[in-house]
Amino acid sequence: MKPKQYEQFIQCQPKLYRFAYSLVKHVGDAEDIFQDTLVKIWELKEEWDNWTNFEAYAMRMIRNNFLNFEKRKKSRFYVGLEDVVEVPEPNEIEQGITTDDLQYKFKLLTRKLPEVQQNILFLREIEELEYKEIAEILDLTDAQVKMYLFRARQYLKSKVHGKR
Numbered sequence: 001m002k003p004k005q006y007e008q009f010i011q012c013q014p015k016l017y018r019f020a021y022s023l024v025k026h027v028g029d030a031e032d033i034f035q036d037t038l039v040k041i042w043e044l045k046e047e048w049d050n051w052t053n054f055e056a057y058a059m060r061m062i063r064n065n066f067l068n069f070e071k072r073k074k075s076r077f078y079v080g081l082e083d084v085v086e087v088p089e090p091n092e093i094e095q096g097i098t099t100d101d102l103q104y105k106f107k108l109l110t111r112k113l114p115e116v117q118q119n120i121l122f123l124r125e126i127e128e129l130e131y132k133e134i135a136e137i138l139d140l141t142d143a144q145v146k147m148y149l150f151r152a153r154q155y156l157k158s159k160v161h162g163k164r
Contacts, residue, residue, distance in 0.1 A: 005054070013034075016037060016058055016059065017031075019039045019122070019127065020033040020034045020065075022118075022119070023062070024066065033066055037058065037062050040063060040065075040076065051135060053133065058122075060137045069076060109159050109160075110156070110157075116140075117149070117152035119138060120134055120145055120149050120152065122152075123137065123138075
């Protein structure tokens with residue numbers, strides 16, 4: 001293993017955890033997915049030379065572990081807090097101007113998006129990844145990423161401006 005590769009392994013960890021958290025929205029589950037992925041990446045350290053984009057490959061592993069986690073969760077009849085607590089519609093929430101209120105409303109709106117659009121929005125707007133990297137992580141084409149991002153933004157824009 002080369003020092004550069006080890007440095008990449010260390011530097012991408014915060015981004016990997018944030019991505020895992022954005023997928024599951026639960027600290028404990030995100031930590032489990034993150035740790036499982038780090039172990040798998042480390043076990044593949046002899047292959048790191050063959051990876052053209054270390055970070056994208058690692059983020060794809062996070063996504064795959066998340067999908068496996070979801071399958072296991074469904075097979076165990078898992079009931080999460082979001083399944084028990086009813087989340088109010090954005091228009092039912094009193095109008096507030098605090099940052100916390102705005103963040104909460106934004107989270108409610110983004111939860112209504114299809115999962116692929118949520119992931120793309122997170123990777124583009126929060127992680128500031130390029131379209132090509134997002135496409136590689138999510139196994140999509142650049143055109144699909146742009147289309148999904150456009151649709152997500154249009155949906156959010158329509159909700160913010162009151163169009164339904």
